Amino acid sequence: MATVKRCFIFMLCFITLSLLPFSIYGGEHQGQKSKSGTAVSAADPGKAPVFPAMPSPGKKVPIDNDHYIIYGFDKKPKLGTIIMKVEIFTRDGNKDTSFEVLADSGMPSMKGAHETGEQPLQVSKKGAYLLPVNIVMPGDWEIRITIKKDGKVIFRGSHQFDV
């Protein structure tokens, strides 16, 4: 019995020692990243952009100093295809279609299962940005909106909902 126990402790030590170099390496690697600043982090594809939660559909969401969006759906989200609509307004309430709007949809609890990747919304005749979103199963869903002006990202926002 004592032999088995000693053997077990030996195994544990062996595993710990063999994993140690990796954890030290990982720590150093992270340290290097944060020390070297923005140049490296901007080029680092592993650094995921942040999508802050937006106010509810139908509410004004500021995207810069002079514009806000109002987003929503053609119906209460349910299984099947729903159409997401994003309208961009200037501060004085005129529609602006000079932006590029992209959206990614998926289920936060099933990472990698349903993400569509960034899809461009198409501008309708009425000046609304539209995108069909396929809700393929019940559960928690998230739509992530990215807005660009002249190719540069000026806004990111997330809307989470349950189906």
Ligand SMILES: [Cu+2]
């Ligand atoms: Cu799912």
